[in-house]
Each structure stands twice: as structure tokens, then as C-alpha cells.
Amino acid sequence: MLDLRLIRNHPDVIRRALARRNEDFPLDELLSADEEWRSHLARVEQLKAKRNEASEAIGRLKREGKDAEEAIVEMRAVAQEISALEARVKELETKIHDLLMVIPNIPHESVPDGASEEDNVEVRRWGTIPEFPNGPKPHWEIAAELGIVDFERAAKVAGARYAFLRGAGARLERALINFMIDLHTQEHGYVEVWPPFIANADSLYGTAQLPKFGEDMFRIEGTDSYLIPTAEVPVTNLHRDEILTADMLPLKYVAYSACFRAEAGAHGRDTRGLIRQHQFNKVELVQFVRPEDSYEALESLVRDAEAVLQRLELPYRVVEICTGDLGFKEAKKYDPEVWMPSYNRYVEISSCSNFEDFQARRANIRFRPAPGAKVEYVHTLNGSGLAVGRTLAAILENYQQPDGSVVIPDALRPYMGMDRIEPPAK
RNA sequence: GGAGGGGUGCCGGAGUGGUUGAACGGAGCGGUCUUGAAAACCGUCGAGGGUUUACGCCCUCCGGGGGUUCGAAUCCCCCCCCCUCCGCCA
Numbered sequence: 392m393l394d395l396r397l398i399r400n401h402p403d404v405i406r407r408a409l410a411r412r413n414e415d416f417p418l419d420e421l422l423s424a425d426e427e428w429r430s431h432l433a434r435v436e437q438l439k440a441k442r443n444e445a446s447e448a449i450g451r452l453k454r455e456g457k458d459a460e461e462a463i464v465e466m467r468a469v470a471q472e473i474s475a476l477e478a479r480v481k482e483l484e485t486k487i488h489d490l491l492m493v494i495p496n497i498p499h500e501s502v503p504d505g506a507s508e509e510d511n512v513e514v515r516r517w518g519t520i521p522e523f524p525n526g527p528k529p530h531w532e533i534a535a536e537l538g539i540v541d542f543e544r545a546a547k548v549a550g551a552r553y554a555f556l557r558g559a560g561a562r563l564e565r566a567l568i569n570f571m572i573d574l575h576t577q578e579h580g581y582v583e584v585w586p587p588f589i590a591n592a593d594s595l596y597g598t599a600q601l602p603k604f605g606e607d608m609f610r611i612e613g614t615d616s617y618l619i620p621t622a623e624v625p626v627t628n629l630h631r632d633e634i635l636t637a638d639m640l641p642l643k644y645v646a647y648s649a650c651f652r653a654e655a656g657a658h659g660r661d662t663r664g665l666i667r668q669h670q671f672n673k674v675e676l677v678q679f680v681r682p683e684d685s686y687e688a689l690e691s692l693v694r695d696a697e698a699v700l701q702r703l704e705l706p707y708r709v710v711e712i713c714t715g716d717l718g719f720k721e722a723k724k725y726d727p728e729v730w731m732p733s734y735n736r737y738v739e740i741s742s743c744s745n746f747e748d749f750q751a752r753r754a755n756i757r758f759r760p761a762p763g764a765k766v767e768y769v770h771t772l773n774g775s776g777l778a779v780g781r782t783l784a785a786i787l788e789n790y791q792q793p794d795g796s797v798v799i800p801d802a803l804r805p806y807m808g809m810d811r812i813e814p815p816a817k
Numbered sequence: 818g819g820a821g822g823g824g825u826g827c828c829g830g831a832g833u834g835g836u837u838g839a840a841c842g843g844a845g846c847g848g849u850c851u852u853g854a855a856a857a858c859c860g861u862c863g864a865g866g867g868u869u870u871a872c873g874c875c876c877u878c879c880g881g882g883g884g885u886u887c888g889a890a891u892c893c894c895c896c897c898c899c900c901u902c903c904g905c906c907a
Contacts, residue, residue, distance in 0.1 A: 432867060436876045443876090446888040450835035457886080574866035634827065634864090759827085763846040763862075 392491050392752040399425055400746050401464040402561040411504055421490045422484040428483035435476045452767040489729075492602055496749040498714045499686070499723040505713025511726075512713065514744040517697070518706030520730055521789055527732030530787040534560060534794055538815055540665070552669045552779075553687040554653070557814045563786070563799075564672060566806035571674040571766030575776055579695045581645035581676060586625035587668050588649055591616050597748075597754030599720040609651050609669075618651035621774045622675035628754055630679060634766050635758040641688060642679040643748075645776065647672065659722050659773055666738065672779035678772045679756065682748065685770035686723070688743040693725045696776045703704045705785050706730040707739050724748045727777075729785045740781045 398405050402422060409416050444465050453458040462513040503512045521527075534540035535628040539560025545553040556564050575581040575598045594600040600608060600620060609618040619625060626646045635642070650673050661667035674694060680688045693709060700707045712724040728737035748768035751757070757766040795814040800805050 429867065432876085436867065439877085440875055447836070449887055453835075463887045470887065637853085704838095757848095759845095762844095766864080787824075 392408065392507075392749060393494055393497065394657075394748075394752070395425065395491065396485070397420070398494075405494075405499070409495070411498055411502075412495055412717065414495055417490070417493055418494075421487065421494070423466060424486050424490070425502070426485055428487060431476060431480045431483065434740055435473060436481055438473050438476070442466060442473065445469070445471050445798060447785075451704055452672060475791045488529055489602075492596070492753075495719045496722050496746065498717055499745070499747075501686075502717060502723050503711060503713045504715075506715040508713075510713040510718045511716055512711045513709050514709045516706075516708040517701065518704065519728070521732065523732060523791075525793070527788055528791060529664060529733035530784040533787045533791050533795075533797060534665075536814055537812055539563070539796065539812065547708075549670070552667065554665060554668060559707065559807075559809070561781070562807060563803075563812070564566060564785055566803055567782055569587050569673060570702075570803055570806050571776060571779070572645055572647060574699060574702065575674070575676060575695060579698070581643045581695075584626060584644050584646045586618050586619075586629075586648055588615050588625075588651075590619050590624045592626065594624055594631065594754075597631050598624050598750050600629050602625065604717060606625060607653050610620070612816055619648060619654050620774075621650050621673060621773075621787040622646040622648035623677060625740070626675065626677040627750060627771055627773065630756050631754040633756060635679065635756070635769065637681070637758060637760050640679060640758060640769065641684065642682050644677045646675050647676065648675065649673075665784045667776050668780060671781075674776050676743075676774050676776045679758075680772065681758070682767065683749060684768050685745050685772060688772055689723060689725070689743065689769075692774045693727065693743045694774055695776050696727050696743055699777050699782075700727065700740070703782070703786065703800045705782075705800075707740070710737075716803075718744070720744075720746050722749065725774075729781065730789065731785060732788045732791075738781065738785075740744050740776040740785065741770070741777045745770065745772045 392404070398418075398421065402418060405418060405487060409418065445462055449459040449462050449466070452462070456779065472764040503510065505511065532743065533544070534578040535558070539557055541557055542553075545555045549556070560599045572583055576583050589611065595605075595617060597607070600617075608620050609619065625648070626644050629644070630642075649670055651670050652668075654667065654669065657667060665671075676692060678692060679686050697707070697709065706728055707729045710726045710728055712718075712721075712726060717724060722741060726739050727741040727743070729738075729740040731738040747770050751768040756769050757772065758769050759766050786803075787797055790800065792798060792811075797812045798812050799812065804810050
């Protein structure tokens with residue numbers, strides 16, 4: 392959510408932001424609703440002031456045992472006028488609020504202009520792309536031959552876009568989760584939390600999945616709760632409606648969660664393998680920081696995500712997302728992308744964003760900069776560190792061997808208890 | 818799921834229709850005292866919004882939403898959450 396006063400006083404700033412995003416938004420409608428709201432509000436408040444004054448006088452008269460009937464009758468009329476005007480005020484407030492909920496965040500000045508993902512900017516590459524003389528096998532073939540992923544039975548049990556991991560596959564998933572969390576807690580200063588995997592509508596408004604993206608989530612029938620699409624939701628909302636003290640910041644959390652995505656509109660994309668599932672595991676990093684620190688925090692957040700790829704010795708690049716590809720709530724975003732041999736390209740495996748105060752305003756997360764000072768909104772950030780299923784796929788593909796086995800990256804061996812996944816004996 | 822109790826400011830905790838935005842504590846902030854600190858004492862101290870060049874003025878907020886009333890933290894209705902006991906369950 393943007394600051395209504397910023398919109399009111401600097402509509403040019405908003406207009407430019409919308410243009411950079413190539414986004415249609417009825418800004419003039421919002422501005423005129425705001426103007427009308429304020430003029431009605433002024434009148435209602437005048438009447439209320441009058442009423443308050445009269446009510447106090449009535450109280451005084453009654454205490455003195457005098458007759459107050461005349462004033463009461465007069466105020467009865469005023470009360471009616473107030474409720475009529477107030478209805479209009481509320482209507483306008485609802486309209487303004489609804490519009491504020493769907494106006495996207497302002498891209499940071501440093502975000503490259505662009506129309507689509509074609510215009511995203513690669514900022515760095517790391518690692519060496521492996522060669523496969525006989526061509527790389529896709530991870531779903533490798534997994535099938537190793538007997539570690541079962542899509543068919545998952546389809547029988549749950550449906551399309553679910554997976555059963557088995558044996559070393561299941562263990563690899565679990566090893567990755569533990570490895571990632573340990574790295575972030577022990578070396579990057581994050582506090583581990585284990586969140587609920589269900590969140591209520593208030594939380595989803597707070598982090599801005601709602602109202603615009605309800606279709607992408609699984610709603611629990613008969614409730615206003617949803618399966619979380621990412622741990623970002625519960626972990627950011629951990630501090631909803633709170634005033635933090637300055638010494639708590641920066642506040643850095645790492646959380647494992649299963650993530651659930653209905654993926655409306657994704658039919659036909661990445662239908663094979665582990666890349667796009669309705670349920671997947673993710674280790675998420677979430678930070679609450681002072682506003683002046685948030686861009687520095689974004690850089691270190693990306694480095695924290697990259698560290699996972701480096702430890703696993705997976706080749707990757709980092710892409711800076713352009714204005715046209717930037718998500719609704721993001722002010723700036725970097726996507727680390729891992730090399731996926733069978734795709735012959737880099738594939739998104741993390742997404743690290745600074746939301747500035749966009750989520751903090753919605754979720755009402757504030758802090759007191761100094762004892763006695765006025766409260767301010769914090770800045771929130773988050774990033775995957777990393778998407779576990781995609782990491783597993785990347786390991787299978789990048790570490791595949793000519794004999795059908797898959798070597799386990801060194802960093803993972805203590806967690807796996809093996810240094811190689813062997814194909815079953817025939 | 819059933820029964821009972823409860824949700825008040827940064828925290829604790831009063832307050833059941835008329836100067837209560839809220840007593841009293843604590844924390845914080847400013848000051849007196851002190852070489853310094855502690856203690857003591859004095860003062861200050863919620864959030865959001867409208868309006869104003871500004872000082873200020875005004876409105877709203879006591880879990881959320883409706884209602885009654887000239888007037889509601891206080892009365893009525895619905896909902897949510899927390900606690901205790903019972904049931905169920907891992």
C-alpha cells in the first residue's frame with residue numbers, strides 16, 4: 392500500500408511509477424474520491440464537534456436537575472444528518488481503500504526500465520557450466536532411473552503437479568532443507584522459525600497476496616484461510632500490528648515451509664519434472680529493517696541466497712528485474728537463477744525483494760527509531776534461500792554421471808550420509 | 818465440539834451511560850540532586866485522520882462489525898481471539 396498523502400500531494404510521482412511499470416490504474420478516480428472524501432469528512436467532523444459540545448451541555452443540565460428536552464430534540468436532527476453524511480464518507484473510504492489495495496509499489500530509481508522479462512539485466516554469473524558429451528538428461532529422467540521420484544503415483548493420490556519423493560530422493564530433499572537452514576542460522580545471522588502453513592485473509596492482505604492474487608492460492612473451504620503460497624506470509628505477519636523497538640532491528644528470520652500454489656494460468660508451462668508443482672518446499676529468508684538500511688539489506692539478502700548455490704557448487708547467475716517484470720508489491724528485485732542443463736538455460740531458483748514500506752503499511756508493522764521518538768514503518772524484505780525442489784532438480788542435472796549415478800555435492804554429504812546416489816541394481 | 822472466564826495505551830492494571838483518551842503502577846523521555854551512577858523528587862509520555870504557512874483547532878480509536886441513545890470503553894446483537902475445565906485427538 393502506498394501512502395495516500397504521497398499520492399495526493401505528488402500524483403506526478405505515482406503517474407511516473409505506473410508508466411514505468413506499464414500499468415493501468417485509475418489514478419484520477421482515486422484522486423477525485425479522495426477530494427470528495429475530505430470535503431465530506433470536514434462537514435461530518437464539524438457536526439460531530441457540535442454534537443459533542445451539545446451533549447456535554449445536556450449532561451450538565453441533567454446533573455443540575457434542569458430540563459434539557461429542547462437541546463435533545465435539536466440534537467436528534469443533527470444525529471440524523473451525521474449518519475446520512477457518514478454513510479457517504481464510509482462509501483468513499485471503502486472506494487479509496489479498495490483502490491489503495493490494488494495500486495502497485497513504486498519501483499526504486501535504480502530499477503532498470505523495461506517492458507518484459509526480456510529486459511531484465513544480468514548482474515553477475517558464478518560457476519562453470521558442466522559439459523555433457525552425450526547431452527544432459529532432464530532431472531525427471533534421472534530421477535525415474537534412480538527410482539527417487541514418483542509422479543505417476545502422486546497423480547493418482549493427489550493429482551497433476553505433485554510428487555512423491557522416495558528413498559534417497561526424499562532424503563536429499565530433507566538434507567537440503569537442513570543444510571540451508573543451518574547455513575543461514577549459523578553463518579548469516581538468521582533466527583529460525585517454523586511457521587503455520589495456513590494463514591488467514593488478514594495476513595494475506597498484509598503481505599499483498601490479496602486482494603489481487605487470490606486465484607493463485609488454495610482456499611480452505613468454509614473459512615477465510617488459505618494454504619500459504621510462501622513462508623513470507625506467516626513470517627512477515629509475525630509482527631503485524633506491532634511496534635518494534637529500534638534495538639530489535641534488523642530482524643532476520645529463516646523459515647522452512649511447504650508452499651502451495653494453485654498456479655492458475657500456468658497450464659502447459661513446465662509440465663514435466665519438479666520445476667512447477669502445486670506443493671513444494673522452500674527455505675525463506677525474511678528481514679525487517681530500518682528504512683535507511685533496506686537497500687543494503689537487499690544486497691546482503693541476495694548474497695545469502697547465492698551462498699547456498701556456491702556451497703552446493705551449482706552454476707548460477709543473478710538477474711535484476713526490470714520495471715515491466717517487477718511484481719505488484721516489489722520496489723526492487725533480484726532473481727538468482729540456477730543453471731539447468733536440460734533446459735540449456737538458467738532457471739529461477741530464488742527471488743529476493745525489497746518491498747520498502749509497502750507491506751509494512753498494509754500489515755501495520757512499525758518501529759520506534761529511538762526511545763520517545765515517533766513511530767515509523769519498517770521496511771520488509773524477503774528472498775528464497777532457496778526453493779528446495781528446484782535445487783534438488785538442479786543437483787540431479789548438474790551432478791549427473793555417465794553411469795546414471797548422481798554425485799552429492801560435498802557440502803551436502805554430512806546431511807545425506809552418502810556421496811553418491813546409485814541406480815538400483817538390475 | 819460443550820461449559821465458564823477474559824480481551825483497555827509500550828507493558829501491567831482500574832474503570833458498567835455524561836470533562837475517561839482513559840485512574841494508578843512500570844518502562845521510556847526531560848530535569849533537580851550527585852564527582853559519576855543508583856535512589857528520591859518534579860515534569861513529560863498512545864495511535865490514526867482532517868484542517869492550518871505555523872502555533873493550534875477538530876474528529877476517531879478501549880478485540881472486530883452492527884445497533885440503542887442527545888451522548889457508549891461502559892447497554893444490546895453477531896463474529897474473532899486468548900485462558901481454564903470437559904470431550905476428541907497426534
